[in-house]
Amino acid sequence: MRIAIDAMGxxxxxxxxxxxxxxxxxxxxxxxxxxxxxxKVLEPLAQGAPAxxxxxxxxxxxxxxxEPVKAVRRKxxxxxVVAGRLVxxxxxxxxxSAGNTGALMTTGLLVVGRMExxxxxxxxxxxxxxxERGVLALDLGANMDAKPEHLAQYALMxxxxxxxxxGIANPRVGLLNVGTEAKKGNExxxxxxxxxxxxxVTFVGNVEARDVLTGxxxxxxxxxxxxxxxxxxLEGTAGTIFSLLKKEFSKSLKNKLxxxxxxxxxxxxxxxxxxxxxxxxxxxxxxxxxVKGHGSSDSGAIKNAVxxxxxxxxxxxxxxxxxxxxxxxxxx
Numbered sequence: 001m002r003i004a005i006d007a008m009g010x011x012x013x014x015x016x017x018x019x020x021x022x023x024x025x026x027x028x029x030x031x032x033x034x035x036x037x038x039x040k041v042l043e044p045l046a047q048g049a050p051a052x053x054x055x056x057x058x059x060x061x062x063x064x065x066x067e068p069v070k071a072v073r074r075k076x077x078x079x080x081v082v083a084g085r086l087v088x089x090x091x092x093x094x095x096x097s098a099g100n101t102g103a104l105m106t107t108g109l110l111v112v113g114r115m116e117x118x119x120x121x122x123x124x125x126x127x128x129x130x131x132e133r134g135v136l137a138l139d140l141g142a143n144m145d146a147k148p149e150h151l152a153q154y155a156l157m158x159x160x161x162x163x164x165x166x167g168i169a170n171p172r173v174g175l176l177n178v179g180t181e182a183k184k185g186n187e188x189x190x191x192x193x194x195x196x197x198x199x200x201v202t203f204v205g206n207v208e209a210r211d212v213l214t215g216x217x218x219x220x221x222x223x224x225x226x227x228x229x230x231x232x233x234l235e236g237t238a239g240t241i242f243s244l245l246k247k248e249f250s251k252s253l254k255n256k257l258x259x260x261x262x263x264x265x266x267x268x269x270x271x272x273x274x275x276x277x278x279x280x281x282x283x284x285x286x287x288x289x290x291v292k293g294h295g296s297s298d299s300g301a302i303k304n305a306v307x308x309x310x311x312x313x314x315x316x317x318x319x320x321x322x323x324x325x326x327x328x329x330x331x332x
Contacts, residue, residue, distance in 0.1 A: 003031055025050045120285065123141050125292075136161060145223065173199075181206065280304075288318060
């Protein structure tokens with residue numbers, strides 16, 4: 001299993017990317033890690049790397065402030081574009097990048113290519129839940145606008161992902177809405193509801209935003225605009241809660257002593273809500289496996305993203321989605 005990693009993308013690249021890639025190569029001997037980037041920069045950082053690790057040279061870098069479409073079209077030798085090309089040409093089974101999100105989506109569409117039968121690929125990160133199962137939410141930002149048919153395809157792709165990558169036999173699929181009644185919502189959700197019902201998924205109906213973190217479903221379907229607002233709201237709320245707790249616990253000696261007692265539990269709670277534990281978000285609906293790491297991914301997050309890609313390859317995720325969309329099931 002060959003996994004290409006964009007070594008130059010992300011806030012802490014290339015150091016954290018190299019460290020995470022080497023850790024993954026050491027952990028799993030059945031993969032080959034292909035680190036894509038400037039050899040002059042990467043080779044000194046990769047001293048002592050194992051045999052199943054190699055560097056593939058790419059001279060250019062897509063920066064965070066670059067305009068996505070122009071950057072992908074003009075910077076043919078950018079690390080992200082080269083990694084995408086390795087997937088397209090069959091030299092890698094998956095690619096991972098923590099770089100410019102818009103550029104990665106553009107690379108997925110223009111370089112890797114859209115899967116036949118899929119109209120719009122979807123960005124599908126995991127949202128932590130109190131039961132620790134998490135919920136795969138899509139689309140959370142790949143497309144701001146969507147048609148009912150797109151949401152139905154998201155439901156199918158998300159269900160297959162949770163089966164193949166997380167081992168959930170019958171993932172519960174919910175549609176993000178303002179109420180649980182079938183007739184609730186805007187024109188998009190009201191039209192999407194019966195289409196999702198017809199899909200070969202376990203559809204549990206509409207799910208309100210307040211119930212997402214309680215584990216009301218395993219897959220949450222929404223358009224990219226509403227989904228991205230949901231994600232940013234949850235991230236902001238979690239950050240604010242921990243800031244308020246920190247402020248409260250530092251007010252007095254009594255509070256500081258209480259904080260010392262509660263610290264292990266608070267750390268566990270923070271870990272439960274930490275995106276880094278999930279590695280990255282797949283771009284579902286492409287002809288090859290593409291995983292988007294968080295921009296501030298550290299070495300642990302990169303390693304987790306590799307684990308995620310490895311599991312998806314083992315589960316034949318891309319083939320499963322393709323065959324389901326075309327009306328055929330993968331023969332076990």
